Amino acid sequence: MTMGIDPMDLAEDDLFRELRHLHATRTETLLHGSADALANHTTRTEELEGEYLRRHPERDVDPERLRDGARRRQGAAS
Template identity: 50%
Template structure:
């Protein structure tokens, strides 16, 4: 039997559940960083990375960076694409 002490494995979540779990984790991140124990932060970080990795796998187009947030996209927007 799988260890579910830290939630359902991301691959087993439905799309809406994955989005909800990720949103909740991002909402609680600040409090965990500021007030959580070292173990709580480790667990939170591990779960966050698992969920984000699964999100990127399922929704690569949504997870892709905005072109302006990349070096090449910023240069292109500034008219410096050749550099």
């Protein structure tokens, strides 16, 4: 169930604005929202993130965010 504008119909700037807003409100929704509000927030986040990934399949992935990067950080901390 899509709430709001279908993510495929959003311009790039609008998609980013919507994603930023959802990420900014996630903790508040988790801590203080109803079960329905949290479920709706999760669904909309998945829709928008899915659209972002569809548009940017070759996005820039930081090597430090991968398992090998985490292993290197753990080894350096030891």
